[in-house]
Amino acid sequence: MSAEVAVRGAVVEALRGDALLMAGLNGLFDGAAGRASAPYGVVGESLAADWGAKEVEGRELTLTVSLFDVGEKPARLAALLTRVDAVLSALEGGEGWRVVSARLLRSRLSRTGARDRWQALADYRLRVVREPSA
16 A cells, blocks of 8 residues: 555544544544534645655655634644644554654644634654565
8 A cells, every 4th residue: 555545544543543632623534524513623635755765665745634623712723733743743654654753844823714713734744664564
């Protein structure tokens, strides 16, 4: 399985498996959320690049996690972003790929066009290598 699909699936599973994060969200979606009600999260766009070496197959993945909330202030998003960071920092990998490092590249917080809505986006860089077959 490709690193992009395997690691993305592991990210979604790990985020959904975090009880503290999910206690603060109405749902976490893989891709477009459709008709979700805030607060909710989305694992969005992912990009991949080669990160291999001699005899080591590796990928560098950039993955965006977005959180959406309502309210006058974005205070609740801060706690949710902290949980996302904790989950991704502890991610081990999935389906034949091992996470070597997971780092926050940048995050953004902004009001959306809708009244009293906030969006937080966090871009993560995950470097992964293929596990040797047994």
